[in-house]
Amino acid sequence: MVNILYFASFREKFGQAQEQLPAQFNTVGELLAKLAQRGDEWRETLIEQGHVQIAVNQDMANADTPLKAGDEVALFPPVTGG
Amino acid sequence: MSNPFVRVQEADFDLSTEVNWLREQHADVGAVVSFIGTVRDINQGDEVNQLELEHYPGMTEKALEAIRQQAHQRWQLESSLIIHRIGKMQPKDQIVLVAVASRHRENAFHAAHFIMDYLKTNAPFWKKEWTPEGERWVDARLSDEQAMQRWLSHNP
Numbered sequence: 001m002v003n004i005l006y007f008a009s010f011r012e013k014f015g016q017a018q019e020q021l022p023a024q025f026n027t028v029g030e031l032l033a034k035l036a037q038r039g040d041e042w043r044e045t046l047i048e049q050g051h052v053q054i055a056v057n058q059d060m061a062n063a064d065t066p067l068k069a070g071d072e073v074a075l076f077p078p079v080t081g082g
Numbered sequence: 083m084s085n086p087f088v089r090v091q092e093a094d095f096d097l098s099t100e101v102n103w104l105r106e107q108h109a110d111v112g113a114v115v116s117f118i119g120t121v122r123d124i125n126q127g128d129e130v131n132q133l134e135l136e137h138y139p140g141m142t143e144k145a146l147e148a149i150r151q152q153a154h155q156r157w158q159l160e161s162s163l164i165i166h167r168i169g170k171m172q173p174k175d176q177i178v179l180v181a182v183a184s185r186h187r188e189n190a191f192h193a194a195h196f197i198m199d200y201l202k203t204n205a206p207f208w209k210k211e212w213t214p215e216g217e218r219w220v221d222a223r224l225s226d227e228q229a230m231q232r233w234l235s236h237n238p
Binding site for chain 1: 135136137138140141144166177178198201202203204205206207208210219220221222226230233
């Protein structure tokens with residue numbers, strides 16, 4: 001399994017903070033493509049708007065980052081702290 | 083044990099208490115620079131009544147410590163401290179404290195500025211604000227990204 005976390009506006013748009021999916025994705029990009037199939041909101045947010053931020057196991061990552069079973073993948077919008 | 087130099091907390095902080103604590107860590111300190119970020123009552127022309135800060139527990143602390151370590155590698159510093167609040171806040175409340183102690187002032191000024199610029203663009207925090215029209219997520223600003231990028235080519 002991979003554990004997926006959503007933060008801030010992504011959490012609200014997708015209506016969930018966390019979910020688990022089977023570890024069947026070689027890369028983050030494959031995971032994003034799969035999630036984008038869920039509907040317009042998902043596709044626009046994760047693919048079309050082009051500003052998704054990705055962390056794998058709490059380190060910044062990108063679509064090419066490989067995934068393995070047990071990984072924690074976080075998807076979130078650009079950060080706005082400070 | 084949690085890192086005393088990086089704190090993410092709901093509670094408010096007191097500048098004097100924190101600066102005194104930081105100065106006590108090293109005797110060879112000749113300069114302390116501190117920055118406090120506060121909640122404004124207006125953003126993009128709209129009145130703001132309340133702000134909420136969300137973070138990514140675990141990664142946020144890790145990202146802040148990484149920024150602090152970068153500053154220590156780049157300038158000669160004695161010690162540094164980052165406190166960032168989460169949860170709900172009102173206008174005028176304190177949000178963030180960055181304090182840097184060094185032997186001489188130049189390094190402390192530069193490092194405090196660097197830490198804030200990197201925190202703004204690299205640490206996973208998100209702001210939601212409440213205006214009379216309702217709540218909204220705050221958009222990231224290009225100017226914050228540009229402020230961070232300056233440090234990549236600029237080395238004071």
